[in-house]
Amino acid sequence: MKLKVITLLMMVCVFVSVSAAQPSEPVKIVATTTQASDLVTILLGDLVGTEVQLTALLGAGVDPHLYKPTESDIAAMGEADAIFYSGLHLEGQFDTVFNALRERGIVTYAISTPVKEQGFTFGGFTLSEELVDVDDPHFWFDPRNWELATAGTAEALSELLPQHADSISANAEAYIGDLQTLHVWAVEAMSVVPEDQRVLITSHDAFNYFGDALGWEVRGLQGLSTQDEAGVADIQAIAAYVVERNISVMFVESSVSPDAIEAVRESVTAGGGRVAIAPRHLFSDAMGAPGDFGGTYIGMLAENVSVIVMSFGYDLPAWPDGLLPEMPQELLTLE
Amino acid sequence: MDQVLVSLALNFFSADQINAFMSDPRSVATLVGALVAISGALLGTFLFLRQMSLTTDAISHTILLGIVVMFLVMTAGFGLEPDMSSPLLILGAAAAGLLTVMLTETIQRTGLVKADAALGLAFPLLFAISIILVSRYADNVHLDVDSVTVGEIGIAWANTRSVCLEGCESVIITPDSPQAEVARVCANCVAENISPRSPSAVFVENCSNCGTYTAAQAYANGLSETTPTLVFLPKAALTMGIITLINLLFVGLLYKELKLATFDAALARALGLRPGLLHYALMALVSVTAVGAFDAVGAILVVAFFIVPPATAYLLTQRLSRMLLLGALFGALGAYTGYDLARGNLLGLVDMNRVLGWLDGVVGLGGYTTWNVSISASMVMMMFVFLLLAWVFAPRQGLIAGMIRRRSQAVRFTDQIVLRHVANHQGHADESIELAVNTLHEHFRWSASRLGWTLRRLRALNLVHIEDGLVRLTERGTNAVMSLD
């Protein structure tokens, strides 16, 4: 926070050199993940396409672990004035690249920064008690974290585009309001499920923040590492847990093979239990296609909530008035 | 090292010129690609000849072991802050590469297992061990090869080290500095398995940005008001430059020894050259080069640089020195043209966007016809294209050359076979049987028309004539047969 004055000074310098030299040129912003580009789009509003040229590196449904930069992505990064990325090592070694780019005067901002500064990250590393600095990067699944990220990003954008600082902060304020509404709705929706059943079982450990935000317990069959592989005892443990807690449904993410969860179901069934696998995937690292409901942050989160609640066999509470995007009707039924 | 390099370069170019070159994605990708191509060709050629081409692929799997072990040693062993950017992890990866090739050599040296199977035993085992370690001890860390290596040649231009020329004052931030920032960390969350949002979470405050900053870092993080003059050097170009230099020295100095050890290990041993030691040294270099290159350009590109250009060169020449040269050349060319292919330009001949457009019309791609693809993969594709071209068009071993040769040989052979046959039997007792025009084709197992055609040609060339229903050589024909030998 104390850095602000200096940063502002520096940003102004950058801005002057950018906008004063070529006033007609749009400011080029690159956002890495779909979540980041969604946030920047919302904060900038009408500026995108006019004064700001925004490029999202990861398209719809692209898993950041497996993302392959294309030629145009590289070109976009080469011309960027500012880069907004997720952070907490979600982009892997690109962190070091962003650090290097900063030395050239390019503005780079990890939208997870305020979450990290507030200490609201989950440490993933459990081998030693002192070491908690390897964070779970899926911080956006907690809408409260996303509020912090919105504020931080708005601040960074205002420094980049000082002449639009007012509209940006207005957008941020409105959006934070929306996020709070969303959070309230999501908590309400998820508490329809009886308390003893509030366990989210997934194939991959990506939903710690999600569960924390909505008061659910989360059990992933596999850890955060994409290299982690399940063993027989892992399957047995989850199956035993499903039986013990009498959980009726488990979930699969779009980016992981459903085999392992299928094996858990068979294990439960063989033990005389009953458990279903949700007919629809959850969004984990990637969001939906642009234009779809799940293609926005709010829609993505709400869609996950709706899939979970309806898979457990309960109805969703009404979608909050005026919260955009409007939840489409087809989400209210499961195919 | 960087300083020396930069001050050397500054004798020829201005800092702006260097920066302009080094920040062009294409020039840096080509430069790095060329460096990896040279290293790959130098070492890959020997792997190719020793039939161990898949070594680099095996290493690409096993470096995970080095990364995991180093991570665990750093964190659990020494209590260091886990840092995915630590060069120690790359060092661990190199050690794992070394372990892979050493294990393979050792298994192979028992004489009980063949080379390919030895490799196929070593790398699944090491990989399996690393998966077990990840699953047991680090399954909640985003730990994989991608998170430790940049592994993308297109981004090499941006992953730089800076050398400061002017305004190079370092900045020290202490907790008392006005710029010091405070970050909170939950002190009891992991131990008590609670959320940092829970009321019982206890936080400690840390200075998150304290430490010593170089001028460039201070500028980057807004900690200084001066703007230093910087020259940016891509890390990949630096590491690969050094590795290439070592490889050039190794192969250059030990060229004849390596050649002998590769083609005739027994003779090399008899001459006191210790081919075993040489192979271990070669394999050690392979693993170091491969790991360095994985970080710089990514696994698939390294595997390709080590195998495809040497194989292409092999199709064009049989001389080791030319193989090394051509291999490096094709690798570099693949890097250069591959960059264009990523933009949709195949050798300046084909616009891939049009191909997609056409495909969309034929099979339907949902109207998405923008060719915008991975640079690394495009480079591999171009190397593969060169291999295919060499396979098809190579002047001596190529498919077309072979076909043309067979075709033209067939004609030439046909003529010569007949001439020789006539020469062999003319004037012998069996000539009435062997040389009869009507039955001659049966001796060759040819169709009558093929022989008729051949005879017509030979007669037109005044090489044979027909006498009493027997084929006979003319004087010219006799001379032609003599000159065949």
Place this chain on the structure above:
Amino acid sequence: MNTKTAPTALEINDLTVSYHSKPALWDIDLSIPEGVMAAIIGPNGAGKSTLIKAVLNLIPRAAGEARFFGLSYQQARNRIGYVPQRGSVDWDFPTSVLDVVMMGLYGKLGWIKRPGKAEREKALGALSQVGLVDFAEHQIGQLSGGQQQRTFLARALVQEADLYFMDEPFAAVDAVTERAIVDILQALRTNGKTVVVVHHDLQTVTDYFDYVALLNVEMIASGTTEAAFTEDNLKRAYGGRVAFLTHQEV
């Protein structure tokens, strides 16, 4: 020559083979009568092995044909035995000597059928002929070079062929083995079989063989050893090296 009337084991007519860019064999005519032990000799690169492989349809021919007892290869296949060069297989392969010998019978057995007791007996018989019956259950990798060669010979023997082709059977074997092999081959000839051997040692030609084909891409000469194995023909086959070679000869 009255090759048309005498019984011929192998008749090659106008055979031409090209190998990569070079012609390997040029318009070869050769006929080998039944019941002889014939040597194919010539300098390195003369196309001796190529001739056998082309005759046995293992490599394509540019022209010409080979007939066996007046029949095509397909028709006569069961009457032909083949002993390839020793270096052509992996001797670390997990199989026993007896097993390798039984492989000689696979062609006659036809598809899917498995070798049984009769085949085993035959194979043991062949092994005792070559003096390896004690080694029947040994892994082939444990054999010495000469024993490997004799195993291959036994594999050809079980084929009970009338015509045998052998590619360099005396390459890198010791004198004892060479003698043993020659004895077996001569026994075959005595029983009316025909043996065609690719051979490289000029000094033993007159001792072992009664029929010779001198080859150097072209057929230089063929006929009984006395008729064809002359200094003049050798000079034509071996070119400049002949002076040295003929001094050693006989």
Place this chain on the structure above:
Amino acid sequence: MAILRGRFNSERAAWGAGLGAVLAFILILTVAGASGVTFDHTLRTVTMGGALLGLVTGVLGSFAVLRRQSLLGDALSHAALPGVVIAFIVQGRALSALLIGAAIASLTAMAFISALTRTTKIKQDAAQGITLAAWFAFGLILLSYVQGRPDAGQAGLDKFIFGQAAALVQSDVLLIVGVGALVCLIVALFWKEFKLLTFDPEFAAANGFPVRFLDSLLSSLIVAAIVLGLQLAGVILMVGLLIAPAVAARQWTQSLGVMVLLSGAFGAFAGSTGAVLSGVDVNMPTGPLMIVAACAVVLVSVLFAPGRGIVWTVMSRRRERQAVGRPSLGGVQPVMVKRSADDGQ
């Protein structure tokens, strides 16, 4: 010496090895049972599936290793990618379509490897490497193309077809039984042809066998097993299970038949042992444990197999040295006894 070796290398050693594997498995079962492993449906299924998969890969792996195609599993696991992505573009994200795509891509890769080795002097290993790199790169190009398309289904496509051993379910086991029975039937039917083809293809051709057809048949069997295994058990397990049991079995026997059987047995041992061990504690991944079990079998075999094993060789060399060294007193260095000394019986 050779006679001695021969006698010890008879089938008795192989039976001993097979029996040893069974005993080791029983021991592991007992220890696992004592340490609280629950032998429920899951463990039984995975154990059964792992054993059967190990059996099939062990049988086919023997041929792959002898034909110097050990690393085919690795090459094809990469080469499958373009097929998967094309299947996704055409058919969407249905597992069966993706697998068919993977199989087709693997078969084209196999055909390319065979064409390249047949028409040029490029060897098997380099041909596999070239194909691996080119096919995978093409897959990545397609993946980065799909990545730009505005639809959301492609996440994790390149990992999606790779399963993991712990996730084997009953229908998988039935599938393995079906495919395994077919594979074993074909191998049994064409036993002598495959044997001759692998040992001496030239002799096979001279005896009138259709070598090209047999070659493609055997290759197709190996490809089918690999694609099936990739989906059920993952890449690395396929590479390991294809090689390790065959290499281990090779040490104990001199007969291809025994080697294939023993390799199947070792594969089954590795598969079931890995499964049981992974039931001991959480975070014990099944597939990698199967690899470790298979490699342990290799280690034991390479060390202790009579006749070939390292311990055996060292000991017999020492005996020979003593036998030669004893009568010659003083100053005489031990002489290495050559293997060919027994020539000419």
